[in-house]
Amino acid sequence: MEASGRFGSVSEDLGCRRGEFSRKHYGSVELLISSDADGAIQRAGRFRVENGSSDENADFTPGTWRRTDVHLENPEYHTRWYFKYFLGKVHQNYIGTDAEKNPFFLSVVLSNQNNQRVPQYRSILWKKTGTQKICLPYSPTKTLSVKSILSAMNLDKFEKSPREILHPEIQKGCVNFKFGVLYAKDGQLTDDEMFSNETGSDSFQRLLNLLGDTITLKGWTGYRGGLDTKNDTTGIYSIYTVYQGHEIMFHVSTMLPYSKENKQQVERKRHIGNDIVTIVFQEGEESSPAFKPSMIRSHFTHIFALVRYNKQNDSYRLKIFSEESVPLFGPPLPSPPVFTDHQEFRDFVLVKLINGEKATLETPTFAQKRQRTLDMLIRSLYQDLMPDLHKNMLNRRSFSDVLPESPRSARKKEEARQAEFVRLGQALKLKTIVRGDALTSSATTNLYKKEPWESQCFCSNFPHEVVCADSWGQSLLVSTDVGVLLIDDGQSSVQVFDKTLQVKQMHVLEALDLLITRADKGKDSRLLVFRMSAVRNGIEAKQMAKSKYDCRENKLEKTKGCHLYAINTHHSSELRIVVAIRNKLLLITKKYNQGNSLTSVCLMSSLSESPVEEFQYIREICLSDPPVIMTLVDGPTGDNDNMICVAYRHQFDLVNESTGESYRLHHVEASRVNFVAAIDVYEDGEAGLLLCYNYVCYYRKVCPYNGGSPLVQTSASDFHFSWNQVPYAIVCAFPYILAFTTDSIEIRLVVNGNLVHTAVVPELQLVASRSDIYFKATATVSGSSNSSSKETSSNSSPQTPTAHEMPEFPSSSAEGEVQYKNIYKIPLSNLAGRSIERPLKSPLVPKAIITSMSSVTASAPVSHSLSLSRMEIKEIASRTRKELLGKDS
Numbered sequence: 001m002e003a004s005g006r007f008g009s010v011s012e013d014l015g016c017r018r019g020e021f022s023r024k025h026y027g028s029v030e031l032l033i034s035s036d037a038d039g040a041i042q043r044a045g046r047f048r049v050e051n052g053s054s055d056e057n058a059d060f061t062p063g064t065w066r067r068t069d070v071h072l073e074n075p076e077y078h079t080r081w082y083f084k085y086f087l088g089k090v091h092q093n094y095i096g097t098d099a100e101k102n103p104f105f106l107s108v109v110l111s112n113q114n115n116q117r118v119p120q121y122r123s124i125l126w127k128k129t130g131t132q133k134i135c136l137p138y139s140p141t142k143t144l145s146v147k148s149i150l151s152a153m154n155l156d157k158f159e160k161s162p163r164e165i166l167h168p169e170i171q172k173g174c175v176n177f178k179f180g181v182l183y184a185k186d187g188q189l190t191d192d193e194m195f196s197n198e199t200g201s202d203s204f205q206r207l208l209n210l211l212g213d214t215i216t217l218k219g220w221t222g223y224r225g226g227l228d229t230k231n232d233t234t235g236i237y238s239i240y241t242v243y244q245g246h247e248i249m250f251h252v253s254t255m256l257p258y259s260k261e262n263k264q265q266v267e268r269k270r271h272i273g274n275d276i277v278t279i280v281f282q283e284g285e286e287s288s289p290a291f292k293p294s295m296i297r298s299h300f301t302h303i304f305a306l307v308r309y310n311k312q313n314d315s316y317r318l319k320i321f322s323e324e325s326v327p328l329f330g331p332p333l334p335s336p337p338v339f340t341d342h343q344e345f346r347d348f349v350l351v352k353l354i355n356g357e358k359a360t361l362e363t364p365t366f367a368q369k370r371q372r373t374l375d376m377l378i379r380s381l382y383q384d385l386m387p388d389l390h391k392n393m394l395n396r397r398s399f400s401d402v403l404p405e406s407p408r409s410a411r412k413k414e415e416a417r418q419a420e421f422v423r424l425g426q427a428l429k430l431k432t433i434v435r436g437d438a439l440t441s442s443a444t445t446n447l448y449k450k451e452p453w454e455s456q457c458f459c460s461n462f463p464h465e466v467v468c469a470d471s472w473g474q475s476l477l478v479s480t481d482v483g484v485l486l487i488d489d490g491q492s493s494v495q496v497f498d499k500t501l502q503v504k505q506m507h508v509l510e511a512l513d514l515l516i517t518r519a520d521k522g523k524d525s526r527l528l529v530f531r532m533s534a535v536r537n538g539i540e541a542k543q544m545a546k547s548k549y550d551c552r553e554n555k556l557e558k559t560k561g562c563h564l565y566a567i568n569t570h571h572s573s574e575l576r577i578v579v580a581i582r583n584k585l586l587l588i589t590k591k592y593n594q595g596n597s598l599t600s601v602c603l604m605s606s607l608s609e610s611p612v613e614e615f616q617y618i619r620e621i622c623l624s625d626p627p628v629i630m631t632l633v634d635g636p637t638g639d640n641d642n643m644i645c646v647a648y649r650h651q652f653d654l655v656n657e658s659t660g661e662s663y664r665l666h667h668v669e670a671s672r673v674n675f676v677a678a679i680d681v682y683e684d685g686e687a688g689l690l691l692c693y694n695y696v697c698y699y700r701k702v703c704p705y706n707g708g709s710p711l712v713q714t715s716a717s718d719f720h721f722s723w724n725q726v727p728y729a730i731v732c733a734f735p736y737i738l739a740f741t742t743d744s745i746e747i748r749l750v751v752n753g754n755l756v757h758t759a760v761v762p763e764l765q766l767v768a769s770r771s772d773i774y775f776k777a778t779a780t781v782s783g784s785s786n787s788s789s790k791e792t793s794s795n796s797s798p799q800t801p802t803a804h805e806m807p808e809f810p811s812s813s814a815e816g817e818v819q820y821k822n823i824y825k826i827p828l829s830n831l832a833g834r835s836i837e838r839p840l841k842s843p844l845v846p847k848a849i850i851t852s853m854s855s856v857t858a859s860a861p862v863s864h865s866l867s868l869s870r871m872e873i874k875e876i877a878s879r880t881r882k883e884l885l886g887k888d889s
Helices: 013-015 019-026 081-086 146-152 191-195 202-211 266-272 342-360 362-389 410-434 532-540 549-554 598-607 833-837 871-880
Strands: 028-035 041-050 092-097 104-114 119-127 130-137 177-184 211-218 237-243 245-254 277-282 303-312 315-323 456-462 466-472 476-481 483-487 494-497 505-509 514-519 527-530 564-567 572-579 584-591 616-622 629-633 644-649 650-654 660-669 675-685 686-693 696-702 719-722 729-733 738-741 744-749 755-760 765-768 773-778 821-826
Touching: 013 549, 041 245, 081 104, 104 146, 104 362, 119 362, 119 456, 119 744, 130 146, 130 362, 130 696, 130 719, 177 191, 177 202, 177 342, 177 527, 202 237, 202 245, 202 277, 202 303, 202 342, 237 342, 245 342, 277 342, 303 342, 303 476, 315 342, 342 616, 342 833, 456 483, 466 505, 466 773, 476 765, 494 549, 494 765, 505 564, 514 532, 514 564, 564 629, 616 871, 629 675, 629 686, 644 660, 644 686, 660 686, 660 696
Parallel strands: 177 245, 177 277, 277 303
Antiparallel strands: 028 041, 041 315, 092 104, 104 119, 119 130, 211 237, 237 245, 303 315, 456 821, 466 476, 476 483, 483 494, 505 514, 514 527, 564 572, 572 584, 584 616, 629 644, 644 650, 650 660, 675 686, 686 696, 696 719, 729 738, 738 744, 744 755, 765 773, 773 821
16 A cells, blocks of 8 residues: 555554445454453453444355455555566666655656556556555657656655666565465364364365365465475375466464364464464354354454355355454455355455455554664665665666666767666566466456456547536436537437537436536626526427527526635535635525425426526635535534535635635645645545545545534544545545546545555546546547457456557547547446445435436436445434434434
């Protein structure tokens, strides 16, 4: 993980950091205590318990889940950058010291992104606190300075003495794993009993056969996981497998040496007790005494996976225990956690255990040890290399340029130096692969599975520039350079407004029969509001597209000169709009009846063509600067505790809607700030915000409210992570958070910020994301939009246009030639499927409204269930806090 040490918070809060969702999907923290034969407490430990269901004795029906939920977090081809992208290739390594005299290393390479003809600089910065990795765009006309790279990594102050070095062994990745497997008979409650089982049952053997292959240890040349492969001192056989490029050796209790004299079976405990992760296979019925982590005397094992087999329906049941300091990791267990498909069970367990071990390395114990080791290594290398600073000038680089080519004058010497450098790197890489410490295969069992972020082509050859858009049912309302168009899959587009009305921002609110837009620019900019029913009637009647002049009755007059607006995402009782006119905020509301229904909306629509009169101006609030970003934050009561998050200068502030008072939420230390988003995330009925700027995504909890004033202070629930590329837009679709850059979609988990995939999409533009996600990307006219996923490599995504569709790099179209692009769609139901399948029901949430739209030219029947899902999630979280915290109501 790039942001090392971000979990330096109180460990008690880690289990509930993501509030309702983390408890529902990832289990709760329980105090597990056991006592020895004399009644004394043997070991007290706090573990997070995941059992996928609150009812331990639920029916053995297979759980509700999809294989798409199962992802390796921080996959090695993303995290082990130096090995994959640098080693054995021409690149540059720099050494220097920061303002506090702490040494750092910087590595820079120019490469194609995942072999997709998108060139970019990859940079790794090594400091004692850990590593940071970023991608930077390549420009053939502008070289990139090392200073600008360090600045992008928030390292602005340093001694100007960097030096290129030839030492590629600084980074080692965790590629291979050793997991313990412990066999427990029915009724066994101590580790001495479990470790003393000489053999396992038939069902235990079936589990071992499912996990991997039986290999002979003597003469074994692959990853050995600490086992003896020469003299059989650690047993004759073991279980081994390769999963998605990871070699895994299992330390199986019944295969390790058994001693009749030693009741404690020290030789077995020596291996399994030193494994971070252990599978415990327990015989017996569910009603018999269950395994607890306190039964195992090990201070090293942080994760236990309890497996039970049910002969009646040939299923496995899974339960996960994680030591309290281990950050949350996926995949979440199905509910109930019962697997009848054995191959799916194998995939789930292996991914869960690999993710679990990676998460454990982020705990304070392991993180501090890693930090000390890294600090010592960097200081040692620095002392060894810096004395040679002036000896070999050939190895130095101009501090102003990272050049893909050398100056002509030094071409021959430089070519010889580079050849030797590449030879050394390739030799080291080969040595690492032979040693069994490298990711040698990109083969994956899940290569052809359909991922939740897989997109479909929504509109081919879309020739217009897109300004903004929003979903309208299954259609898309798009503001372009030729006006506002309604487009649908396979249908010809319909012009709704002509190009005299330049729409810069829009919201389609079907439940309220409203279209809100910000149109035109500068002093002429206004907010305009329309009835969706009137827009629909105009389309059905095939009326001419409306012009700016036709919309003069739809202007909200006091909004003249606005440059930004925001609405509240949850508007069951009241729609709130905040409009920014320079540094002035204008609060506008639209109230409607409690018994609001489609009939009353239609009745109101028939009264007036324009809904302008239904809006009322509440107050004005003055800020010190014009806001760049605004997000409305709903208070838990809605009574004088609603807030507005604004970003300007170098800070995020919270502004009280009622009083106009401002509170500092977060100050950005970087010299340059590129604000991206402030996303409201509700948990435990209280507001939290994901503050996104530069490479950083920072979570701040805003709680509790005190008479309308938020207590903004550093909380144990705060955490942050870094994107690999600077995003220009971020979309939250629980359990995923997606960052959009100019040529990629980076997909992470909301719950912990862990990376699960990077999709390469050249010339990418996010189009709309309030419901389904739409994006525009380059496509050649001859390219097929529905290419087979078998044509994609393991590092590319089946959801993106494949390599044969993409233009040769660099893509330069002929003068005056129109370059057509496709619009792709990622359905929200695919991404948020689990959240929709397993919500906590609340009687307060209104039922989904299905609007029947007869014979609409370019629009299918509209369902609000998806667009309501985020509102529903927020409503659920805010109304069920006591239940979620385990308190009586």
